[in-house]
Amino acid sequence: MPTIELIESFSQFARARVDQAGSDLAIDDLYDEWRAQHPPTDDLLAIKASLRDMEQGETGRPFDDFAATFRSRNGIPESP
Numbered sequence: 001m002p003t004i005e006l007i008e009s010f011s012q013f014a015r016a017r018v019d020q021a022g023s024d025l026a027i028d029d030l031y032d033e034w035r036a037q038h039p040p041t042d043d044l045l046a047i048k049a050s051l052r053d054m055e056q057g058e059t060g061r062p063f064d065d066f067a068a069t070f071r072s073r074n075g076i077p078e079s080p
Contacts (some may be wrong), residue, residue: 010034
């Protein structure tokens with residue numbers, strides 16, 4: 001979505017929320033709420049691709065394998 005449309009969308013959302021809840025809402029909270037309801041297109045595409053992979057049996061590698069490799073590569077000792 002082009003930038004101007006994103007700004008207009010947020011503005012409409014923020015005005016509606018302030019009308020509902022009053023002016024005590026912080027702009028950062030409004031923005032966080034709006035972003036949660038309007039995730040970036042790239043995020044949605046990545047999620048859809050991951051779900052397709054999972055449906056086809058591709059579940060990635062176990063976390064323990066990843067964690068061991070990550071710790072080894074970054075010189076992080078295993079936790080007790």
